[in-house]
Amino acid sequence: MSETAQTPPTSDERIKEMSGFRKALIRPELGGICGTVLVFTFFLLFAFDSGMFNSQGVLNWSVVSAQFMIIAVGACLLMIAGEFDLSVGSMIGFAGMMIAIFSVTYGWPVWLAITVTFLMCLVVGAINGYIVIRTGLPSFIVTLASLFILRGFTIYLPQTLENKTIIGGVRDAAEGDWLAPIFGGKILTGFFQWMGDNGLIGTFERGTRAGEPVVDGIPMLIVWAIILIIAGHVLLTKTRFGNWIFAAGGDPQAARYVGVPVNRVKILMFMFTAFCACVFATCQVMEFGSAGADRGLLKEFEAIIAVVIGGALLTGGYGSVIGAALGALIFGVVQQGLFFAGVESSLFRVFLGVILLFAVILNTYIRRMITGER
């Protein structure tokens, strides 16, 4: 190590020394970091007194952000592997509905309902991937088809079985189940009680729950988001498989020539995206205690937008899980923050469109810089 440091590298006169700014710019997370700082500064200035930054407010936007993060991690890895999945939103609705049908309509134990639903989602993900690989069609079209197929079933099944499009009663069915708390439970409840007792966070002042903290723990949804982000980031940057994900998205043919199992990588990433959607759905069903046929609508686009804000290229081969997570955080904070700041909530979509456009333009510029294209 020290030897290499001693010999001064003979520099090529044709390579310009890169400024620190440009070096930072080619990190995919940069846009996400800047956006996060900007968004937090904005809301700290304009919505500080609105309750956005007390325990309840923080939990509020954290949960929304965590929802985006869970699906963004899957969409991010898939996009880096060079594919899209437009069926994420429908998959969320479908998975939630299957859990409700299995556990409420059929009366299965909830752990079995969850396990079977996860397997079904993985199979659908694998089929998506298999069709894309086999036919060579754009994943955009193939998963657009699954978007409609899954959504159709999500509406058809409960209507046929129960004559309604919302199935409730999952919470009662999940009572005493061992697997359900992993998706619907809360952790660190003791710590939050302690914080409430010591006046660090707000507590209920009257009613049956007087003295209990308003926020009584961290929902498992947030825990799942953090676990998935860390796992996704480590997988992508620190493992052999991560290199294959980049390679499969960067140039599949070149990757095949050196022995990377491109097809397997892509199919596994489709399955992982389906897994993330299923985690989202399960957490949501456990939280609400019901499944609705319209759950997860438009989530696929929100996931893709979060990933793009996070610096990933739509063409694949470049991106970062941390960036995608920051994109999701920006999303959640702005969506809830506009509400706290008393801004008309429809403006959220305007913001979304504008920031997406900026992110894509910035990313294209960054790509040109990395590859030296002009």
Add this chain to the structure above:
Amino acid sequence: MNTRSEHQPIIEMRDIEKHFGSVIALAGVSVDVYPGECHCLLGDNGAGKSTFIKTMSGVHKPTHGEIIFEGRPMNFDDPRDSIAAGIATVYQDLAMIPLMSVARNFFMGNEPIRKIAGIPFYDKDHADRITMEEMKSMGINLRGPDQAVGTLSGGERQTVAIARAVHFGAKVLILDEPTSALGVRQTSNVLATIDKVRKQGIAVVFITHNVRHALAVGDRFTVLNRGKTLGTAQRGQITPDELQDMMAGGQELATLEGSLGGTV
């Protein structure tokens, strides 16, 4: 006598035929390559060069004929078999992924692994160090191992691909028109790299349609024309003009050349 073992070809292609439906792409081609030699495969477009090297690298199965590798007949089912045996192919444009760093490209498909608590992780330090060393020995100055391949010139990319193949134990290195899209300076860099590789005792199969490039580094020259060999010549036994004539099928080019003033 040890000349016997030295003069054993590392790969011998005997009477290779390849048919695609009713099209006969190769009609009985025989070529042998010795360790440490640069065997140039010349031919015009459509002569069957690509089909021939794809047969050698396991992409196509020959319809007829034998491949003898290190003295044993070989049957490659897919490219991974031939890579495992030590036959590496560097394709003209499909060698590198521009958005990935040089180090990650270098080790793509062969990532070094370091186990931490039983979990296999990509050994980045090792990969970065080896990449810098290999690039230095090939005469490429990198800003760092994280530099994206997209910032390298075409010639440098070819060199990285060649260095990669050599590092991972190639005994036979097939180069598919490595110089056809390059400028003068870059071409001479790649030719110098070929020379370095050959001196390490690796057999190089150099496909080109540029007679000048072939003569610069080649030890022997085989000319393909319409799916057949027109014979193999030793260095020094053949002039550039003769090679050029053989490639183009003789007569027609002679008349063409007259009108072009011998510039082709």
